[in-house]
Amino acid sequence: MEKNKQHLKNKLGLLGWLGGGRYGMERYAYALHRLTGLGLLTYFILHIFVTGTRIAGPQAWQQTMQSFSTPWFKFGEFLIFVCFAYHGLNGLRLGITELGLMLGKPARPIYPYRSSVLRQRPFFVVVMILVAAMIVIGGTDFYLLNR
Amino acid sequence: MSQTSGPSEVVFDVLRYNPEKDAKPYRQEFTVAVTKGMTVLDGLVWIKENLDPTLSWRSSCRMGVCGSCGMFINGLPRLACANQVAHLHSDRVVIKPLPNFDIIKDLVPDLEAFFTRHRTVKPYLIRRAVEEQNQPTSEYFQSPQELVQYIQFAYCIKCGLCLSACPTVATDDRYLGPQALAQAWRYSADARDEGGKDREQEVYSSHGVFRCHFAGACSEVCPKGVDPAFAIQLLKQDLFKRKLSGCKEQHGSPVTAPITEAKENPKIPKAPAPTLTK
Ligand code: SF4
Ligand code: FES
Numbered sequence: 001m002e003k004n005k006q007h008l009k010n011k012l013g014l015l016g017w018l019g020g021g022r023y024g025m026e027r028y029a030y031a032l033h034r035l036t037g038l039g040l041l042t043y044f045i046l047h048i049f050v051t052g053t054r055i056a057g058p059q060a061w062q063q064t065m066q067s068f069s070t071p072w073f074k075f076g077e078f079l080i081f082v083c084f085a086y087h088g089l090n091g092l093r094l095g096i097t098e099l100g101l102m103l104g105k106p107a108r109p110i111y112p113y114r115s116s117v118l119r120q121r122p123f124f125v126v127v128m129i130l131v132a133a134m135i136v137i138g139g140t141d142f143y144l145l146n147r
Numbered sequence: 148m149s150q151t152s153g154p155s156e157v158v159f160d161v162l163r164y165n166p167e168k169d170a171k172p173y174r175q176e177f178t179v180a181v182t183k184g185m186t187v188l189d190g191l192v193w194i195k196e197n198l199d200p201t202l203s204w205r206s207s208c209r210m211g212v213c214g215s216c217g218m219f220i221n222g223l224p225r226l227a228c229a230n231q232v233a234h235l236h237s238d239r240v241v242i243k244p245l246p247n248f249d250i251i252k253d254l255v256p257d258l259e260a261f262f263t264r265h266r267t268v269k270p271y272l273i274r275r276a277v278e279e280q281n282q283p284t285s286e287y288f289q290s291p292q293e294l295v296q297y298i299q300f301a302y303c304i305k306c307g308l309c310l311s312a313c314p315t316v317a318t319d320d321r322y323l324g325p326q327a328l329a330q331a332w333r334y335s336a337d338a339r340d341e342g343g344k345d346r347e348q349e350v351y352s353s354h355g356v357f358r359c360h361f362a363g364a365c366s367e368v369c370p371k372g373v374d375p376a377f378a379i380q381l382l383k384q385d386l387f388k389r390k391l392s393g394c395k396e397q398h399g400s401p402v403t404a405p406i407t408e409a410k411e412n413p414k415i416p417k418a419p420a421p422t423l424t425k
Contacts, residue, residue, distance in 0.1 A: 006166060007250060007251055007257045008166065008172065008250040010244060010245075010247065010249055011246075011247055011318075012247055012314075012317035012318075013317060014317075015317075016246070016314050016318065017314045017317065017318065021219070021222050021223050021224070021246075021312060021364070022222040022223055023223075023312065023362075023363075024363060026361060026362055026363035027312075027314060027362040027363060027364045029362075030362035031314065033360060034360070094360060094361055097361050097380055098380055098383045098384070099380075099383070099387060100380050103377055104377075106298075106377070106381075107295060107299060108295065109299045109302055109371065109373070109374075110372075113369075113372030113374070115363070115376070115377065116363075116366060116374050116377035117376060
């Protein structure tokens with residue numbers, strides 16, 4: 001809302017993404033989508049700098065790679081994979097709903113109302129199960145198969 | 148009156164703020180005896196009449212029609228008149244002014260910017276033939292199927308609950324918000340309307356529909372089943388369809404032929420003669 005000096009500001013700000021009320025799952029999916037998006041963006045920027053060290057010669061590259069071979073770094077890589085799995089699949093869901101699919105059709109509102117959010121919920125649940133499956137498969141690959 | 152379910156006494160924990168006296172808001176508790184069917188609004192009225200006449204809020208119809216009494220009640224934006232205390236299943240009713248709106252006093256939100264946004268999307272029928280619109284010769288044609296395309300979005304009572312629930316409104320000061328966008332679709336989806344283009348600039352701006360990432364909270368809290376999140380996705384779908392088909396002009400439904408041969412139905416009683424003369 002626009003600024004008004006006499007009135008007290010009551011914007012939720014960033015807190016409004018995470019909490020703010022007892023809402024359904026999609027609102028928390030929204031917050032997670034934005035957070036994972038920011039996580040991926042940070043990774044991409046860092047990635048450019050890291051791969052950029054190759055310009056300084058093979059030795060500099062080797063050194064950088066060596067300094068990253070810690071368990072923490074591996075966990076960081078796994079987190080990036082988690083961000084990717086969630087952001088990618090949830091992004092696909094959002095793209096589909098943005099095309100008006102999975103949301104049902106407009107109808108006369110008859111109480112108790114059933115909104116488009118509830119109509120797409122089974123789809124949301126399926127996408128979240130796929131995300132979980134992808135994380136489990138990725139985790140197995142990261143920690144059990146590629147030790 | 149007796150209480151059928153829920154506690155017989157509840158604490159109303161209300162956020163208070165008087166800009167003339169208080170540097171910041173504070174919470175005040177009132178104990179209220181719950182009567183059968185008592186709404187949160189009834190409780191506030193009881194407090195005002197019996198405990199503290201300075202308590203302020205907005206309300207008018209007391210039946211979920213005017214959209215005045217939106218408040219943040221026990222963790223959700225709700226209409227105070229449409230929620231019974233007993234149905235909250237708690238011995239505490241925590242009431243705050245609607246989040247994302249400035250506070251004028253106590254539970255009174257500042258709705259000025261909200262109504263400005265509403266006006267921005269031109270929430271009325273736009274026709275190219277202005278003369279016919281101003282001096283109608285007949286009605287615009289509309290089929291029952293065409294009516295269903297927009298009727299649910301026309302139920303908006305402008306209560307602002309959806310903006311309180313929206314996480315994008317929480318961080319983007321210039322976002323049009325679910326209410327205004329749903330109203331843009333209410334008119335653009337109307338077969339009689341030709342104003343889709345006139346609304347486009349605002350609706351598809353960088354603070355328009357593409358700021359919505361389908362958090363869905365607006366539709367969850369809407370007390371009228373308007374489903375603004377749905378309207379926003381339909382606006383996006385419409386843009387996609389139009390880009391795909393290269394469709395440019397929007398033609399509103401035609402004016403029906405003037406009724407000339409209407410006959411009186413003898414089964415319908417006549418209106419009584421006017422009792423006042425000029
Ligand atoms: S869309 Fe629903 S919640 Fe939003 S202002 Fe209209 S009636 Fe209220
Ligand atoms: S007083 Fe009118 S909607 Fe609550």
